[in-house]
Every structure is written in C-alpha cells, then in structure tokens.
Amino acid sequence: MKDGLRIVAGEWRGRKLAAPEGDTTRPTADRTRETLFSMLTSRLGSFEGLKVADLFAGSGALGLEALSRGAAHCLFIDQDPAAIRAIRRNIANLQAQTRSEVRACSVLSLGPAREPLDLVLLDPPYGTGAGAVAIDKLARLGWIGHMTWISLETARDETVSIRGFETETMRDTGKARLHILRWQGQS
Incomplete structure (x- = not known):
C-alpha cells in the first residue's frame, strides 16, 4: 500500500485510502x-445529491x-484487478457500500446509460488519449448530457480537443493538467 493518500475534505476528511499494489496505477x-x-x-456550488462516475478509478x-x-452515488470503473481490490x-x-457501485471492466465496454450523470471524473493513463476517446463514447451512449460536468486529468504537456466539447477551464498542478469540460452537443 502506498502511503499518504487521504480524503481531503467533507465527511471523511483525513481518512487514509489504500492505493492499488504495484505501479500500474498513478493515484492523483x-x-x-x-x-x-x-x-x-x-x-457546482455543492456536491449534495450528485450522481458521479470515477472512471479509470485506480484507488477510487x-x-x-x-x-x-x-x-x-458513485460508479467506480477500472479494469485492473489490483485497483478493483483497492x-x-x-x-x-x-462504509460507503450503499452509495457505491464497482464495475471491473473497461470504460469503453459500458453500454447505454439510463440517464446522464451529474459529474464524470476521468484519470486515464497519461499520454494515451484514452480520456478523450472515453468522453466521446460516453456522450454518444447518454452517460454525459448538457448538464454534466466533466473532469479530465492529463499530463501537464497534453492538450485536449474533443469534438462537441468545450473546455470550461484548465489548470496545471504538479505533473498534472486538469481540464473541466462541458458538452455542447454534436457539431
């Protein structure tokens, strides 16, 4: 277990989190x-009542x-067995079982959604373009709607351009670049 991973704020502030064993994941x-x-x-103002997905979830x-x-509620998706265990x-x-669902699969294997999520958090492997591919597919399958906020973490030197999506804001922090995106519909 990697040391130092903690919840930053809220109900569980300061609580330690287990990171997946090995070095196939890179916890935020x-x-x-x-x-x-x-x-x-x-x-957003508040996270109260939001339906969220944590994709390429790693430690969650x-x-x-x-x-x-x-x-x-949060849907956690990762295909790495060590990540799923963590x-x-x-x-x-x-004790978040009633508010959580874990799926051991590829983000790209998701089928159509019942309704759009409020917030989609993506932290794919850096330099792969997997986040952009996933966002495009999730929008076509109804997981992302016009009211959905999307967070995509990339390496600091990566740029993101996804047809039909607008970058609301972007910020560099450490080795990461954080992109907040909104869907504008198909263009």
Whole structure:
C-alpha cells in the first residue's frame, strides 16, 4: 500500500485510502485532488445529491472525495484487478457500500446509460488519449448530457480537443493538467 493518500475534505476528511499494489496505477496526489475539487466547487456550488462516475478509478480517491463531500452515488470503473481490490477496500473502510457501485471492466465496454450523470471524473493513463476517446463514447451512449460536468486529468504537456466539447477551464498542478469540460452537443 502506498502511503499518504487521504480524503481531503467533507465527511471523511483525513481518512487514509489504500492505493492499488504495484505501479500500474498513478493515484492523483492529494494536492492535485484538492485543486480539482476547488475548481469543481466553484462551478457546482455543492456536491449534495450528485450522481458521479470515477472512471479509470485506480484507488477510487476521486469518487470517494465526491462522496465525502455529499454526492449521492458513485460508479467506480477500472479494469485492473489490483485497483478493483483497492477500491472495494476503501469503500468498505468508509462504509460507503450503499452509495457505491464497482464495475471491473473497461470504460469503453459500458453500454447505454439510463440517464446522464451529474459529474464524470476521468484519470486515464497519461499520454494515451484514452480520456478523450472515453468522453466521446460516453456522450454518444447518454452517460454525459448538457448538464454534466466533466473532469479530465492529463499530463501537464497534453492538450485536449474533443469534438462537441468545450473546455470550461484548465489548470496545471504538479505533473498534472486538469481540464473541466462541458458538452455542447454534436457539431
């Protein structure tokens, strides 16, 4: 277990999180997560009652942070077995089972959504373009709607351009670049 991963704010502030064993995942640093949630709070106002997805979830830290701040439900998706174990362990330790769903699959294998989510958090492997591909597909399948806020973390030197999406804001923090996106519809 990697040391130092904690919930930044809310109901579970300061609680430790388990990171997946091995080095196939790169957990979002606490400071980067704090910056991201500050950016989101200034746009959303509150996380109360939101339906959230944490995609390429790793430890689940992003989705658990949203739950700690009042989100109603979070769908965690990752295909790495070590990540799934860490996510389930973190959910159990925080007693968040009733507000969480974990799926061990590729983000790209998701089928059509019943309704759009309020917030989609993506932290794919840097330099792969997987986040842009996932966002495009999720919009076509109804997971992302006009009211959905989207957070995409990339490496600091990556740019993001997804047809039909507008970058609301972007901020560099450490080695990461945080993009907040909104869907404008198909162009």
